Amino acid sequence: MNQIRIKIEKLLENQLGIKDIKLEIPPESDWGDFSLPCFQFSKELKLSPNKIAEKFKEIIKDNLISKTEIKGPYLNIYLNKKEVMKDIFSPKKAKKKSKKKEKVLIEYLSANPNKPLHLGQARNICIGDSLVKISKYLGYETHAGTYGDDSGVNVGYNLVGHLYYNYPLKTDKKFDHYSGEIYMSMKKREEEGGENFKKQISSIISHIEKNDNLKISKLHEEYTRRCAIAQFESCWKINSFFDFVTWETDILKLGFFKETIEKLKSMGFVKFADKGEAKGCWILDLSDEEEFKNTRNPYQILIRSDGTITYPAKDIVYAIWKLGFLDRDFFYKKLVQQSNKDWIFTTSSEKKESEKKDFGNYDRAIAVVDNRQTYAQNVVKTALKMLGYLKGDKKYHHLAYGVVYLTPQTLIDFEFNLTEKEKKQDRLPFSSRKGWFVTIDGLFDMLIEKIKNGSKNKEIPFKKIAMGVIRFDFIKTDIQQDIVFDLNKAIDLKGDTGMYVLYTFARISSIFEKAGSNIAINKIDNNSINNLKENLEWEIIKEISKKEEIIEEAFESLRPNILAQYLINISRLFNSYYEKHSIIKSEESIKTARLFLLGKIRETMREIMRLIGMEELDKI
RNA sequence: GUCCCCGUAGUUCAACGGAUAGAACGAGAGCCUUCUAAGCUUUAGAUGGGGGUUCGAUUCCCUCCGGGGGCACCA
Numbered sequence: 001m002n003q004i005r006i007k008i009e010k011l012l013e014n015q016l017g018i019k020d021i022k023l024e025i026p027p028e029s030d031w032g033d034f035s036l037p038c039f040q041f042s043k044e045l046k047l048s049p050n051k052i053a054e055k056f057k058e059i060i061k062d063n064l065i066s067k068t069e070i071k072g073p074y075l076n077i078y079l080n081k082k083e084v085m086k087d088i089f090s091p092k093k094a095k096k097k098s099k100k101k102e103k104v105l106i107e108y109l110s111a112n113p114n115k116p117l118h119l120g121q122a123r124n125i126c127i128g129d130s131l132v133k134i135s136k137y138l139g140y141e142t143h144a145g146t147y148g149d150d151s152g153v154n155v156g157y158n159l160v161g162h163l164y165y166n167y168p169l170k171t172d173k174k175f176d177h178y179s180g181e182i183y184m185s186m187k188k189r190e191e192e193g194g195e196n197f198k199k200q201i202s203s204i205i206s207h208i209e210k211n212d213n214l215k216i217s218k219l220h221e222e223y224t225r226r227c228a229i230a231q232f233e234s235c236w237k238i239n240s241f242f243d244f245v246t247w248e249t250d251i252l253k254l255g256f257f258k259e260t261i262e263k264l265k266s267m268g269f270v271k272f273a274d275k276g277e278a279k280g281c282w283i284l285d286l287s288d289e290e291e292f293k294n295t296r297n298p299y300q301i302l303i304r305s306d307g308t309i310t311y312p313a314k315d316i317v318y319a320i321w322k323l324g325f326l327d328r329d330f331f332y333k334k335l336v337q338q339s340n341k342d343w344i345f346t347t348s349s350e351k352k353e354s355e356k357k358d359f360g361n362y363d364r365a366i367a368v369v370d371n372r373q374t375y376a377q378n379v380v381k382t383a384l385k386m387l388g389y390l391k392g393d394k395k396y397h398h399l400a401y402g403v404v405y406l407t408p409q410t411l412i413d414f415e416f417n418l419t420e421k422e423k424k425q426d427r428l429p430f431s432s433r434k435g436w437f438v439t440i441d442g443l444f445d446m447l448i449e450k451i452k453n454g455s456k457n458k459e460i461p462f463k464k465i466a467m468g469v470i471r472f473d474f475i476k477t478d479i480q481q482d483i484v485f486d487l488n489k490a491i492d493l494k495g496d497t498g499m500y501v502l503y504t505f506a507r508i509s510s511i512f513e514k515a516g517s518n519i520a521i522n523k524i525d526n527n528s529i530n531n532l533k534e535n536l537e538w539e540i541i542k543e544i545s546k547k548e549e550i551i552e553e554a555f556e557s558l559r560p561n562i563l564a565q566y567l568i569n570i571s572r573l574f575n576s577y578y579e580k581h582s583i584i585k586s587e588e589s590i591k592t593a594r595l596f597l598l599g600k601i602r603e604t605m606r607e608i609m610r611l612i613g614m615e616e617l618d619k620i
Numbered sequence: 621g622u623c624c625c626c627g628u629a630g631u632u633c634a635a636c637g638g639a640u641a642g643a644a645c646g647a648g649a650g651c652c653u654u655c656u657a658a659g660c661u662u663u664a665g666a667u668g669g670g671g672g673u674u675c676g677a678u679u680c681c682c683u684c685c686g687g688g689g690g691c692a693c694c695a
Contacts, residue, residue, distance in 0.1 A: 022636090024636085024638070024639095026639075027638090027639060027640075027641095027642095028639085028640085031639085035638090035639085037638060037639085037676095039638080039675050039676070040675095042675070043675095048675095049675075071639075072639075073638095073639090073675085074638085074639065112695085149695065151695095152694085152695050153694085153695075154695075277693085278693070279693095280693080281693060291623090292623095292691095294621095294622055294623070295622065295623070295691055296621075296622065296623095296691060297691075297692090301692085301693055303693090304693040305693060306693075308693085310692090310693075310694090310695090311694075311695050314695095371624085371625070371689075371690095372689055372690065373690085374623095374624065374625085374689090374690070375623080375624080375689095375690050375691060376690090400625090402625085402626095403688095403689085426687095427688095451658095454658070455658090476633080477632085477633065478633080478634085480625075480626095481625090481626080481633085482625085482626075482688075482689090483632090483633095484632080486632085489631095489632075489645075492645080493658055494644085494645075494658065495643090495644040495645055495658095496632090496633080496643070496644045496645085497644090497658090499658055500644095500658075500659090502658090503656080503658050503659075504659085506656070507655085507656055507659080509656095510655070510656055511655050511656090513655095514655055515655080565634075565643095568643080568644090572643085575659060575660065576660070576661090578655080578656095578659080578660080579651090579659075579660045579661075580660090582654080582655065583655060584655050585654075585655070619656090620656075620658075
């Protein structure tokens with residue numbers, strides 16, 4: 001449709017002798033297919049917009065246009081459906097995607113490896129993985145990466161639990177859930193006080209970061225990797241996969257940070273603060289940057305006065321690696337084979353058994369990180385800019401998505417105790433500190449239960465449905481908007497949900513099954529297409545022909561949510577069509593044409609569903 | 621103090637500066653002896669207040685009111 005629009009725009013520019021014509025789509029479909037608002041020409045031509053529309057109407061003529069109509073200041077254009085359909089359905093349109101040269105990294109999830117994944121992270125996963133799939137569809141060489149923060153206090157709790165408080169490594173439970181239990185119990189112990197516990201924690205953290213105790217380093221690696229793998233299993237359930245995981249401890253062990261910071265010092269970007277609040281620290285001076293001028297502290301501390309490294313510093317170094325400006329690379333080895341048979345690789349600090357991989361040196365690095373971290377991400381971006389790394393074709397994007405909150409009722413449904421005050425809130429944030437583990441696994445199981453109970457057919461693949469419903473639910477809302485998760489709404493499978501889309505698809509498949517397989521719907525001549533005379537059919541054709549431009553826009557504007565909306569639109573159009581017009585029972589030539597159209601709808605829906613991580617089903 | 625985001629039907633969400641502000645849930649009224657009723661059709665119902673820019677503002681600017689988040693020698 002976009003090509004048609006551009007064609008018509010060019011045509012009008014020639015015929016009317018005006019530059020940069022932008023056509024719009026009328027709000028009502030019976031007002032035409034395109035519309036030219038004439039206000040903009042009023043000043044130049046010294047005529048009222050209505051008069052201009054009349055004048056233009058006389059001039060415009062083409063075989064792609066069947067008629068033009070004036071509606072006030074708008075000149076509405078009706079396309080010649082036959083010609084346009086020929087164009088849209090011509091076989092040469094189905095050309096293969098050309099490979100693009102840019103190399104893209106999408107970093108998402110980036111969870112602490114010490115507890116199960118919660119629903120807030122589900123949104124991150126759904127957005128991140130959808131972008132990966134879209135990027136690959138568009139022909140980019142694409143890697144999905146995740147950052148494992150395995151050096152901080154979080155993991156420390158769990159190791160202390162294991163070493164000093166009788167939590168064995170062996171367990172029948174899913175390891176991330178087991179970790180969550182240990183984490184909670186250690187948190188409790190900390191709150192109860194005790195100098196001994198504090199000492200144990202800080203000693204463990206120190207050993208992890210310095211890598212100076214073989215026993216602890218080994219335990220740490222086993223623990224975090226096992227937990228991460230359990231988390232990845234949750235991702236696979238919802239059709240999300242990774243290429244590699246970067247461990248923070250590897251950045252430290254390989255000395256990337258030290259080298260980078262020395263380089264930055266010598267370049268003069270990193271300075272030693274000899275006075276003020278940050279006295280004794282090494283800082284990145286941001287005071288010349290417009291964005292930070294009015295902030296309280298126009299600098300970022302990279303090295304604390306005790307010589308330890310801050311999180312933003314690690315983030316900056318990692319970002320430099322992403323864009324290929326770090327002179328060195330990690331070592332890599334296989335971590336685990338995913339349910340789709342592809343392996344996740346893990347960074348490693350040891351050369352032996354390292355495999356050669358082409359991770360790193362990306363042209364476009366997209367970080368899917370929630371909007372609370374916009375400031376921190378701006379620091380990273382500014383640092384890259386100051387260093388001159390964002391010149392040329394290198395791009396660093398922060399996809400700032402809105403945070404997921406919970407309704408109090410949802411927490412009650414998951415059997416957590418709330419205070420009276422908490423019960424009265426509109427929404428509550430996820431809090432692992434309070435032990436509110438509303439997990440992806442938990443939601444997944446509840447959904448399956450719900451679908452089983454609501455289904456007449458007991459043979460359908462419940463897991464795929466649950467997967468599709470979750471994927472759709474977490475991506476349908478505008479990306480930057482915060483969302484409030486309510487369990488009852490999420491498992492209520494009516495209306496604008498993934499279920500609606502899955503159901504619609506199955507409905508179409510069912511028609512094909514009833515129609516029999518002897519109809520050659522892929523081969524259709526122009527005469528048959530001309531049997532598609534209904535308005536709704538024309539609406540559908542226009543809608544499905546927007547596919548490519550919508551996918552492109554979803555990626556460029558980092559808004560995969562528009563694909564979910566698009567699926568709803570197509571589904572709604574089809575369902576209306578289905579009610580109004582019978583397909584199988586129509587006359588033979590019309591039936592052929594309609595089945596052809598249905599095939600196109602099904603193909604379009606399948607492609608879009610796959611891009612947002614849903615899997616289509618022929619039966620529900 | 622300062623920076624950012626958000627205020628649209630009862631609720632959850634839409635709307636490149638364009639025509640009559642769209643959906644879904646919930647509420648009301650219909651539609652299955654005919655291709656899957658997890659569906660379709662239909663009724664009622666909304667832009668926080670005030671300025672400005674514009675032929676035209678939910679959208680851009682200012683201001684007020686209300687809600688949230690950030691600005692750590694936390695990660």
